[in-house]
Amino acid sequence: MSAFAFPPAPEEVDSLEILSELALARNDDLIFAGPYDNSDVTSSMMKVNDVVQAYQDMYEEIFPSTDESLVDDLKLDESPHINDVVYSLMSEADRLGELTKLVGTLRYSMETGEDTLIKDTEADISALAIYFSETYQINNLLKWAKQKGSSAADITDLYLKRCFHLSKEEYVQLGEVEAKISSLTGT
Known part of the structure; x- marks a missing residue:
């Protein structure tokens, strides 16, 4: 029920x-x-x-x-994700805060190997991603957040920063972050 x-x-x-x-x-x-x-x-x-x-x-x-x-x-x-209604009512700043929290939880669970928490947090991030345009590249953020190692952590952090700069329309900083991502990922 x-x-x-x-x-x-x-x-x-x-x-x-x-x-x-x-x-x-x-x-x-x-x-x-x-x-x-x-x-x-x-x-x-x-x-x-x-x-x-x-x-x-x-x-x-x-x-x-x-x-x-x-x-x-x-x-x-x-069935719809349990937090869909909450996510739909959040401001973009609140969604970014929630995304940051969830990415931190996912990174922690990846390092500790808590498979259930990984699965649940990944589902939460995917549900939240619906409320961001594709320009936020949440799929890339999720891809790097699910990888182990300090390099993956650095790239994940850069993707989060990218989301915040995009939200605040800070295009100079956005370009700098994208350049760092490209240099670390080789793309």
Whole structure:
């Protein structure tokens, strides 16, 4: 079973009564998840996701699924990536920050040989790459991030810098970084 909140970010409403009436009309459950900071949308969406996951876990404890054929019929590889909604709502700067974090995680997992983390992080980067134009060359970044060694780490770092310069339209610095990439990769 899977669950998600829509909209994924909390919204301010006029009163609890309005929410109660809406939940009753839709035959939905109403969950109080505590206060949130409406100035930090990403954290708020993550909190909503955590609450939805906790609710799903409790629901499955009370109403366990007995039809295993339903689970077998699911094609998880064809389903949308779990973070797609979050990525779609991020600013480009937030996406670049997330990309940097994910590349760091991938480099770490490559060095330590954590295959599951490598696979999961690679899937996250691929899902995030959809929100960048091809000029960002995320595929090249991913290719180098998946290789071991200090040379690969240097080239990966340059591809990340390239993304930031491209985003900020810093074309002089972008050209310098591309020249360094070419000299290191021989292209």
